[in-house]
Amino acid sequence: MPAGFQVTGEHGVLQIDQDYSNLALSASGSVTVGTTNNTMYADVTITGDTPVMVIKAQDIFVGIYSMVQTGNQFTYRFVTRSIPGYGLGFQWFAFDKARISGENCGLQVFKEDGSIAYDSGCRPIKITQVIPNIPVGPGSSDPALAFLVGTVPQGNYGFILSQTYSNFMGSPGGAGFAQVGCARVTPNSVFRTITSYPGELRATRYNGSINMLMVDLTGIA
Amino acid sequence: MQGLEVFDNAGNTVLSLTDRIGRVLGSVRTNGWPGSIRDAGFTTGTPFFIVQTTNTGGFSPTDVQIAGDMLTWNYPTPNQLWPTLDALIFYGVY
Numbered sequence: 001m002p003a004g005f006q007v008t009g010e011h012g013v014l015q016i017d018q019d020y021s022n023l024a025l026s027a028s029g030s031v032t033v034g035t036t037n038n039t040m041y042a043d044v045t046i047t048g049d050t051p052v053m054v055i056k057a058q059d060i061f062v063g064i065y066s067m068v069q070t071g072n073q074f075t076y077r078f079v080t081r082s083i084p085g086y087g088l089g090f091q092w093f094a095f096d097k098a099r100i101s102g103e104n105c106g107l108q109v110f111k112e113d114g115s116i117a118y119d120s121g122c123r124p125i126k127i128t129q130v131i132p133n134i135p136v137g138p139g140s141s142d143p144a145l146a147f148l149v150g151t152v153p154q155g156n157y158g159f160i161l162s163q164t165y166s167n168f169m170g171s172p173g174g175a176g177f178a179q180v181g182c183a184r185v186t187p188n189s190v191f192r193t194i195t196s197y198p199g200e201l202r203a204t205r206y207n208g209s210i211n212m213l214m215v216d217l218t219g220i221a
Numbered sequence: 222m223q224g225l226e227v228f229d230n231a232g233n234t235v236l237s238l239t240d241r242i243g244r245v246l247g248s249v250r251t252n253g254w255p256g257s258i259r260d261a262g263f264t265t266g267t268p269f270f271i272v273q274t275t276n277t278g279g280f281s282p283t284d285v286q287i288a289g290d291m292l293t294w295n296y297p298t299p300n301q302l303w304p305t306l307d308a309l310i311f312y313g314v315y
Contacts, residue, residue: 009224010238013266013315016225020262023243023313050245050311052271067273069309097245106227120227123235124242127315130269163272163281213269216240219233 005109016118018109021097023052024122025220032089033060033080040082041065041197045075048096052125054158054215055183059087061193063161063182079180081195091221093158095125126216128155130162133209134192149183149190149212156218157185162211181210190214241267243315249292251282253305257293264290266314274308282308 007016016022026048033040051074055062061081068075082088100108101121109118118124134149161181183192190212224238236242246262268287272294282305284295292312296305 007225009240010222011241013241014244015236015240015242017244017265020244020246020265020314023245050248052243052245052311052313064273067309095243107225120235124240125315126240127243127269128241130267160271162270163283163285211269213271219229219235 004112016109018111018117020117021111021115022118022122023095023125024098024119025093025125026051026096026099027094028092028221030089030091031078033082034088040080042078042080043075044078044092045073046094047072048074048094051094051096052160054093054095054125054160054217055090056093056158056217056221057090057184058186059083059184060090061182061184061191061195062090063180063195065178065180065197079182079195079197081182081193091158093215093217093220098122098124123220126218128152128157128214128216131190131212131214134212135209147192149192151189152185152214154188155216156187156221158215158217158221159183159185159190160213160215162213183212185214241315243269243313245311245313248309248311251294251308251310253296253307255282255293255295257291259290260292260312261290262314263287263292263312268292268312268314271311272308273311274306280305282306282310285310287312 004018009015027046031042063079065077065079098116098119100116101119103121106120111117178197180195180197182195227236229235246260249258270285272282274281280297282294286293
């Protein structure tokens with residue numbers, strides 16, 4: 001960048017760079033699923049450009065089975081796995097390329113092509129860490145056997161699963177089900193499990209790993 | 222001290238000097254095949270990727286990695302029962 005605008009934080013890493021768009025909150029919502037212990041699903045459609053879906057789920061395990069793009073419409077199918085005696089709701093937060101907030105004061109940074117790179121009126125995504133190489137299988141049909149990934153500093157967290165691992169078990173077009181990595185995050189602990197969709201819970205066979213991006217939702221949720 | 226602090230109308234902190242905020246670099250469709258791309262932006266922070274698959278039965282991309290300025294992805298060996306899935310990989314840095 002021969003000329004322009006950059007902001008580097010205390011950690012020495014770029015926070016704002018006129019060459020790239022920051023990710024900012026674009027939409028949010030909440031979902032409550034049924035009371036069954038089987039896998040449930042919920043579809044959410046958003047409008048976006050390059051959306052990143054953050055899940056806040058403290059009680060129920062949530063993963064993303066699929067994301068289908070039609071033009072600028074993105075439809076996510078969330079799948080869940082409940083735990084008897086725990087809550088049945090979760091929240092979702094979509095972050096996308098920064099947009100013009102319409103605020104009358106603050107800071108806006110534009111890219112060379114005239115699109116917005118940063119707008120202080122938008123809530124930026126704050127990634128606190130990436131937890132790498134979390135094993136997602138083999139799983140169990142018992143959510144109580146879910147795996148404690150580890151503890152995190154006390155906070156208000158959402159998470160992004162880097163890979164859905166919705167691997168299909170069965171013949172294409174015929175009977176079968178997918179295995180989907182799911183997670184829940186309490187204020188200080190990260191849990192993962194795997195579920196099957198569609199249909200009832202099944203013992204799972206897949207071995208793989210995912211990364212989890214931890215997102216600070218303070219001030220948002 | 223260095224960086225930018227942003228507050229909302231109520232005086233709450235929206236951005237602090239120590240926040241690591243995400244920047245999007247781009248996205249790529251795999252079309253069910255292994256591949257790689259280069260993006261110099263990967264070297265401007267800590268890179269991340271997010272793989273979103275379609276709902277057609279089969280394998281998601283695996284072995285997704287970012288090293289230097291290169292993002293690579295692979296698939297398990299496809300077969301008649303479990304084909305490879307198209308996927309959209311978002312990538313960025315924080």
